[in-house]
Amino acid sequence: MPDPSSQLQSLVxxxxxxxxxxxxxxxxxxxxxxxxxxxxxxxxxxxxIQSGWRMGEVMGLLVERNGLQVFQYKSETVEATPERLxxxxxxxxxxxxxxxxx
Numbered sequence: 803m804p805d806p807s808s809q810l811q812s813l814v815x816x817x818x819x820x821x822x823x824x825x826x827x828x829x830x831x832x833x834x835x836x837x838x839x840x841x842x843x844x845x846x847x848x849x850x851i852q853s854g855w856r857m858g859e860v861m862g863l864l865v866e867r868n869g870l871q872v873f874q875y876k877s878e879t880v881e882a883t884p885e886r887l888x889x890x891x892x893x894x895x896x897x898x899x900x901x902x903x904x
Contacts, residue, residue: 804847804901812900825860836886837893841901848901853894855880864890 810820810830818832829840829851838861840852854861855873862873862880864887871882880886 803845804904806843806848809848809901812903813897816896816900818897823859823861831861832893832897834893834896835889837890839893839897841897850894850897850901853890853897855882855886855890 813832814820818834821831821833821838823829823831823840826840829842832839832841833856836856838854838856839850840861841848842851843849852861852863854863856862857873857875857878857880860875862875862878864871864882865874866872867874867879871887872879873882873886874880
């Protein structure tokens, strides 16, 4: 099993900031360029459980509203621009790659 503390250090070394969120007490957030990847400890190390866009102190999830993609938290929305979607895609890919490394 990969060591979660080593995995977290790998994320920090790759430029991620680590944060905790009151709303997700069992998770740690890997934050970069406005995107957030929530991670939880499982039997096989850290696992990505959710990702989204920072909206102040909360995370907006990618949803479709009226035919448009937006990041939403409760009644607040932020446009899912091509730049934001690319940043979130890059964040997810990098997190998954780092967590899969031996």
